[in-house]
Amino acid sequence: MFPKAALYVGGRLIGAAITVLVGAIAVYVVMKAAPGDPALAVLGENARPEAVAAFRLKHHLDQPFWSQLAIWLGGLARGDFGLSLTIAGGIPISELIAARLPVTVFVGLYAVAIAVLISLAMGTVAALRRGRALDTIATSVAVLGISMPDFWLSYMLVFAFALGWRLFPAYGFTSPVDSVAQAIYSGFLPALAIAAPMAAVFARMLRTSLLETASREYVVAARSFGFSPGFVFRHYVFRNALIPYLTIIGLQIRYLLGGVVVIERIFGIQGMGSLMVDAAFARDYPTVLACTVVFLGIVLLVNVVVDLVCVALDPRRST
């Protein structure tokens, strides 16, 4: 059993490393193919041609495409992401990521926690009260949650809780590295805005999954043994219904890394998504590449973790 699991995990990790490398090269090729010039981004439109030429020389931008890639891959092999070109000129990218990754992870987990709490309650209630008023209410709220644009919800939250009742700051976020309490406080509105559509998706998923599981034969069999409805729900229905639910949460991680840029902007959160978008617009090639590697690494890692948790929940999956 153990060597099998080790092989499984090891194989997944090697596959992940190859995916990261191929992904990074693909992003690099696409970035280079797009028009635009980092020298213009950093020197501004007032820059004379001499200054632009000097900038290109200094950052190897005058070299052929493949040798630039080789320089970057060489650095990556030594664990060096290089220096930011245009969005934080001259600062090591590893420092930028070290500052931003905790922010993104914190806000992401915060949002997932809120979404899980809401969806567990909503999904379970809806499933248990299928077809009744509570189910209709929960399902309608979920549809609303999915259809509300997150930026619109963000502004509504700001108007109500920050500008109206003055309970939270309208703008600004403290990194959990500086103060966890402040991070929880200043991160509440953005986390809620991110969580709302997720909670809706999770709740619907959980409801469907619970109802489907509840009609399985082994559940009917369990009932026929005379187990109490609560016991059957906890041990036969809920546990098995969690597998698709967890898979959906795992899929949302990608969204949390890169898809919440608008919310990061509205609340002034310095997250990975904003870093990558800013870097892409300013043609900060090494920063975009570093972000890509980190993103891919995290997504793949999360997939492995979700798979392992599912295996734990359902041992048949390990074979």
Added chain:
Amino acid sequence: MPSKHETGIHRRVVLGAGVAAAAGTALPWFARPATAAAGTLRAGIAGYNVINTLDPGKHSLIPEAYVVWAMFNALVKFNGKMEVVPDLAESFATKDANTLEFKLRPGVKFHDGSEMTGDDVKFTIERLQDEKYASPNKGKVSEVKEVRVVDPLTVQIVTNKAFAPLLAFLTNARTGTQIVPRKVVQAIGDDAFGKQPVGTGAYKLTGWKANESVTLAAHDAYFVKGQPSLATVEIPLIAEESSGVTALKGGQIDLTSTAPFADVPTLEQDKSLKIVKQPGMNCRFIAVNHRKPPFDDVHFRRAVSMAFDRNAMVKVVLFGEGVPSHGLIPPSLAYAYDAKPREISVFNPERAKAELAQSKYATGLGEVPILTWGSSWWKRIVEVFALQVNQTLGTKFTVEVNEANTVFARQKSGDFQGSVWGWLGPVDPDEYVGEVLSTKGWRNFYGYSNPKLDALAELGRAELDLAKRGAIYKQAEDIAIEDAAVLPCFCSNIHNIMAAKVQGFTQLPYSNFGDQFASITMG
């Protein structure tokens, strides 16, 4: 929370004894209650979140300038009427057509305590001229032949020939000519100086988090008596303009560098806020490529110039926050500004159609993409322009959206037919007319060439008398509009919005910001 990069100045390290406000509390700038921040100004830069360098010589982006202006001084500066007045210089005089002499203010101290002298002035200008340093601001001093240090407090700047823009290029604006200390720069090198700048300004750098915020503390030895009055300035970098407004309304900042045009009318109703505005130093225009059809035909260009209504554009695009342009020079350069509507720049459908009939393209024309970017008012300019011209002339102008960076690159390489463009912050008429429209002007990417305009631009650069100089540029603009060299649309307002308690901010039309921190008090 990006970058705790070690710049030699650790973030939130307090240098001066009297500068305790920033570090005294563990709370970040936005979480502090407004009452406790009496000694702190929270001045948000909205719409930008990138500062790559704070070295004046290397700076080029607007947010970089905003902060540089707080930490440095130049020899001269603009006053509220946009007149050039002494700053680090006590006085200045024109010795002859090619020589400006500056008497320096004695006893001015840099942030490191050393004294500013004529040698630093010489070093600053020669550094800008150095090829290896590769300053984006090199053009500002390219006509300087020599900087003579007559004595420690007297400096003469000699140009190759009479060069009228020089004085404006020596102000504390987007010029790069702010005075830096020779000793510090040579000791730590140019790159390090960009991260730990040392100037003579009212504020010095104490903290900097990449893409997030800059923190300044008062320079106790600042040469203006009684300034600055606030111990600390926190400058959050707020990527979205609208978020700057939200932060101001929520009480997280006291002052913002700009606001979306659409928000201005409602903000003006808000009693808890003050809003200052005026037409800025900018001109937004439709650039046309004279090397390619259809804008290679002067009749076609004139037809298009008369086929759209600039007043309507101001209303629709800017929500009234601006003035229509009938030339490139903005109203704030009063001596050179011509408010009169020129014939070819006034909406006139009949004449436009008549001009079109005379052009090579009278019998029809395919689609003509006009480049723009983003989703904001820059895009709206082109939408309104294309719609009006198509309605008037029956043309098929289309809106092509790229990124700003790409649009500029395509203009430079000549890969465009028409494109929106606009410069913000140039302080001399030559930058608006000579550099954009003369045949060899470095901002002339359009292939426009008219010897008469070239001659006037040359005259304008050499004429030291302001009134005569202004008249020259008015003539040059007459020619440019007659040729429809580019199609000026409007000059937009600049805005600063602040909490009602903020006093002492004087707005200048080039969109100044950091240079006002010294005089700000909080009532």
